[in-house]
Amino acid sequence: MNPRNNHRLILFPHPFQGHMNSMLQLGRILYARGFSITIVHTNFNAPDPSSHPNFAFQSITDGIDQSEASTLDTRGLLALLDVRCAVPFEECLREIVSSQGGDAAPIACLISDSMFSFTCSVAQRLKVHALVLRTAGAAFLYIATIFPVLKEKGYVPVLGSRSEEAVKEFPPLLVKDIPAVDPQKPEVMFRILDNLIAVIKDSSGVIINTFEELEHSDLASLREVLSVPFFPIGPSHRFCVTSPSSSSQAEDTDCISWLDKQPPKSVIYVSFGSLAAMSEAEMLEIALGLADSEQPFLWVVRPRSVRDPEWLEKSPSHFLKALEGRGKIVKWAPQKEVLAHPAVGAFWTHSGWNSTLESISEGVPMLCMPRFADQGVNARYVSDVWRIGVHLNGGLERENIARSIKRLLAEREGAEIRERALVLKEKASISVRQGGPSYQALDALISHILSFK
Numbered sequence: 001m002n003p004r005n006n007h008r009l010i011l012f013p014h015p016f017q018g019h020m021n022s023m024l025q026l027g028r029i030l031y032a033r034g035f036s037i038t039i040v041h042t043n044f045n046a047p048d049p050s051s052h053p054n055f056a057f058q059s060i061t062d063g064i065d066q067s068e069a070s071t072l073d074t075r076g077l078l079a080l081l082d083v084r085c086a087v088p089f090e091e092c093l094r095e096i097v098s099s100q101g102g103d104a105a106p107i108a109c110l111i112s113d114s115m116f117s118f119t120c121s122v123a124q125r126l127k128v129h130a131l132v133l134r135t136a137g138a139a140f141l142y143i144a145t146i147f148p149v150l151k152e153k154g155y156v157p158v159l160g161s162r163s164e165e166a167v168k169e170f171p172p173l174l175v176k177d178i179p180a181v182d183p184q185k186p187e188v189m190f191r192i193l194d195n196l197i198a199v200i201k202d203s204s205g206v207i208i209n210t211f212e213e214l215e216h217s218d219l220a221s222l223r224e225v226l227s228v229p230f231f232p233i234g235p236s237h238r239f240c241v242t243s244p245s246s247s248s249q250a251e252d253t254d255c256i257s258w259l260d261k262q263p264p265k266s267v268i269y270v271s272f273g274s275l276a277a278m279s280e281a282e283m284l285e286i287a288l289g290l291a292d293s294e295q296p297f298l299w300v301v302r303p304r305s306v307r308d309p310e311w312l313e314k315s316p317s318h319f320l321k322a323l324e325g326r327g328k329i330v331k332w333a334p335q336k337e338v339l340a341h342p343a344v345g346a347f348w349t350h351s352g353w354n355s356t357l358e359s360i361s362e363g364v365p366m367l368c369m370p371r372f373a374d375q376g377v378n379a380r381y382v383s384d385v386w387r388i389g390v391h392l393n394g395g396l397e398r399e400n401i402a403r404s405i406k407r408l409l410a411e412r413e414g415a416e417i418r419e420r421a422l423v424l425k426e427k428a429s430i431s432v433r434q435g436g437p438s439y440q441a442l443d444a445l446i447s448h449i450l451s452f453k
C-alpha cells in the first residue's frame with residue numbers, strides 16, 4: 001500500500017453489475033496507490049458501503065422505480081438512466097466541488113463510466129478533469145467508431161438473410177456478431193453508440209479493462225481514431241489479490257465445497273451474467289442438455305434470469321429430475337473463485353466482457369452463447385482470434401448443448417483449446433506484474449492524473 005497522496009478521485013459507476021464491479025475494482029487499485037476515493041452512485045443497484053470501508057459514498061436520486069427496472073429492456077434502462085441521472089449528478093458534483101477545502105483531499109479528477117453521456121460536459125462546466133472507464137473490450141469500442149460505415153454498407157440493422165455473411169471491413173466478424181439494432185427503433189442504438197464515442201472524445205483519457213497482448217491492434221486503431229490517451233490496465237481484478245465481493249447479490253459459497261469433491265477439469269460452469277434472461281423453454285433445454293452431457297455442472301440461475309422469479313421453486317418435477325445428482329444450481333456464485341477452481345474444465349458463458357476476461361485470467365476454455373450488445377464480438381474473438389473457445393452452434397437445443405460440452409471437456413479439440421487458454425492466462429498474469437504492460441499503463445495513468453492542475 002502506497003502512502004496517502006492527498007488527492008481525491010470522484011468515481012461514478014454505472015449501476016449494472018458488471019460495470020459496478022469494474023469501477024469498484026478500479027477504486028481499490030487507486031486507493032492502494034494512495035488516492036482517496038469517493039463513489040457517487042445511483043439509488044438503483046446501490047453498492048453496499050460496509051463492504052468498502054475505505055471509500056466515501058454519496059448517492060444521487062435517479063428516479064428509477066422497481067417497475068421500470070423490471071419491465072424495461074437493457075437498452076431502455078440504459079437510455080432512461082442516462083436521462084434521469086444528468087441533473088442529480090451535476091448537483092452532486094457541484095456540491096462536492098464547492099465543499100472542497102478543510103480536511104478533505106482536493107479533487108484530482110472525475111472517473112465516470114463511459115455509458116453515461118453527460119459526465120464530461122458536467123465536469124467541464126465545473127472545471128474538473130474527467131477520465132472515463134470503459135468496462136468492455138477494445139474491439140467492440142472500435143466497432144462503435146466504425147458503426148456509421150457499417151450502417152452505410154447495410155450491415156445494420158442486421159437482416160436475417162445476411163446474418164452468416166462476413167463483415168469484409170472487420171474480419172473475422174460475421175454480420176450476426178454486430179450488436180443488434182431494433183429495426184423499429186434503430187435510433188436508440190445509434191444514439192447510445194454516438195454518445196459513447198462523444199463522451200470518450202470529450203474526456204482526458206480512457207481507462208480500459210483489457211491488456212495490450214490481448215487486443216494490441218484494436219487498441220492501436222482506437223488511439224489513432226479517437227486521439228485520446230488509452231490506459232489498458234486489465235485484467236484489473238488481478239491487481240488486488242484479496243478483494244471483497246462487489247456483488248449486490250449474496251454469493252452462494254457452498255458451491256466451492258461441492259467443487260472440491262469433483263474430479264479435476266471435469267465441471268462445466270454455466271452462467272449468463274447479471275442481465276441476460278431466458279424463456280422457460282430455453283431453461284428446460286439447457287437443463288436437458290446439461291444432463292445429456294454427462295459432465296458435472298455448476299449452473300447459476302439468477303432469480304430474474306427467467307421471467308417468473310419463483311420459477312426454479314415452481315419448476316416442473318421432470319426438470320429437476322433430469323438434473324438429480326449431476327450438478328449444482330445456485331442463484332449467484334463467487335464467479336472468480338469458481339473459475340480459479342481446479343475442478344472447473346470449461347465455462348458456458350453469455351460472453352459478457354467481465355466473464356470473458358475472468359475466464360481468460362484463469363485459462364478456462366469457453367462455450368460461447370452471446371445474447372446482445374458487445375457479446376457477439378467478444379465471442380467471435382474467443383472462438384476465431386484467440387481460439388480459446390467455441391460457439392454453441394446449431395441453437396439452444398439439448399443435443400447441441402451436450403455435444404458442445406463434450407467437445408470441450410472430453411475431446412482432443414478441447415485439450416488443444418485448453419493449451420492455448422493457458423498460454424493466454426500466463427500473458428494476462430505477466431501483464432499485471434511489476435513491469436508488465438498493464439502495470440506500466442497503471443503507472444502512466446497515475447502520472448497522468450497527478451499532472452492535472
Ligand code: UDP
Pocket residue numbers: 016017018019021247271272273274275276300331332333334335336351352353354355356358
Ligand atoms: N458474476 C458473479 N456471480 C455470478 C454471475 C456473475 O459474480 O453468479 C459476476 C461476474 O464475475 C462478472 C459479472 O458478474 O464480473 C458479470 O459481468 P459480465 O460483463 O460478464 O456480464 P453482464 O452481467 O454485464 O451481462
